[in-house]
Amino acid sequence: MSTLLRTALVTGAGRGIGRGIAIGLARSGYTVGLVGRTRAHLDAVADEIGDRVFVAAADLIDPTEVDDAVARIEDELGGIGLLVNNAGVIERAAADFVADDVEDSWRVIEANLRGPLLVTHAVLPGMLARGEGRVVNLNSGAGHRAMTEYTGYAVSKGALARFTTQLDAQYRDRGLRVLDLAPGHVETQMTTGMPMHAGRSEWTPVEAVAELVRAFGDGELDALSGRFVRAGTDTVESLQAATAQILAADARTLNLSRYGEDDPVT
Numbered sequence: 188m189s190t191l192l193r194t195a196l197v198t199g200a201g202r203g204i205g206r207g208i209a210i211g212l213a214r215s216g217y218t219v220g221l222v223g224r225t226r227a228h229l230d231a232v233a234d235e236i237g238d239r240v241f242v243a244a245a246d247l248i249d250p251t252e253v254d255d256a257v258a259r260i261e262d263e264l265g266g267i268g269l270l271v272n273n274a275g276v277i278e279r280a281a282a283d284f285v286a287d288d289v290e291d292s293w294r295v296i297e298a299n300l301r302g303p304l305l306v307t308h309a310v311l312p313g314m315l316a317r318g319e320g321r322v323v324n325l326n327s328g329a330g331h332r333a334m335t336e337y338t339g340y341a342v343s344k345g346a347l348a349r350f351t352t353q354l355d356a357q358y359r360d361r362g363l364r365v366l367d368l369a370p371g372h373v374e375t376q377m378t379t380g381m382p383m384h385a386g387r388s389e390w391t392p393v394e395a396v397a398e399l400v401r402a403f404g405d406g407e408l409d410a411l412s413g414r415f416v417r418a419g420t421d422t423v424e425s426l427q428a429a430t431a432q433i434l435a436a437d438a439r440t441l442n443l444s445r446y447g448e449d450d451p452v453t
Contacts, residue, residue: 196264196270198271198306204396211400244256269323271322276295277337311363314362320362321406330347366414366415369418398423414438416439
């Protein structure tokens with residue numbers, strides 16, 4: 188019997204996409220826990236939501252702070268049904284690898300990968316004990332498609348995609364469902380500062396991202412666990428219509444293409 192909890196923990200919820208997801212989930216009836224580094228930003232979002240919202244500030248690459256924040260949110264919510272690993276950063280400047288500052292690239296990898304690893308590790312025991320839980324990892328096409336710049340960002344998102352498939356392989360039979368969600372091109376402080384988006388006039392509405400998160404949290408996209416979806420291109424309805432085709436082709440997941448039936452590498 189399903190024990191689905193309409194409770195969610197959203198990281199990086201103080202601004203941008205995280206704020207939009209948290210507000211969207213709250214409007215859909217979720218009780219929401221907001222976690223991020225800056226308490227003032229989180230409190231401002233909590234004020235927008237009104238009630239059924241809880242806040243815990245933490246540095247998401249610090250294991251002690253993460254464990255404490257997750258424990259407090261879990262206690263306030265009575266259990267976390269949905270985890271949204273949204274918090275993330277990008278390099279300070281667009282550059283190829285040789286021209287880049289490797290320390291800055293490592294800062295990006297830590298935030299985008301270590302953060303989700305720590306938060307998920309803290310949240311999973313409660314989900315597994317209940318026999319049900321859902322995790323959304325905010326990913327990017329950069330995790331699958333090579334880029335001429337932002338090496339740390341691309342590496343972090345590729346590794347995050349593998350983390351998604353690992354969680355699905357290890358815990359699907361224990362009731363966990365996990366999804367890679369690319370938000371598309373949402374107009375945020377981070378995206379508007381990237382040269383590749385200079386002059387862009389069409390943006391993905393953050394509400395489209397929040398709706399995919401809501402649908403996954405409600406179990407409407409469970410069959411796509413371990414796979415990749417993109418807001419602004421995919422909708423709940425289009426994904427449901429294409430699910431059989433996606434599964435038959437083993438599509439939308441990280442794998443190695445073979446050159447033919449006699450390829451010895453599998």
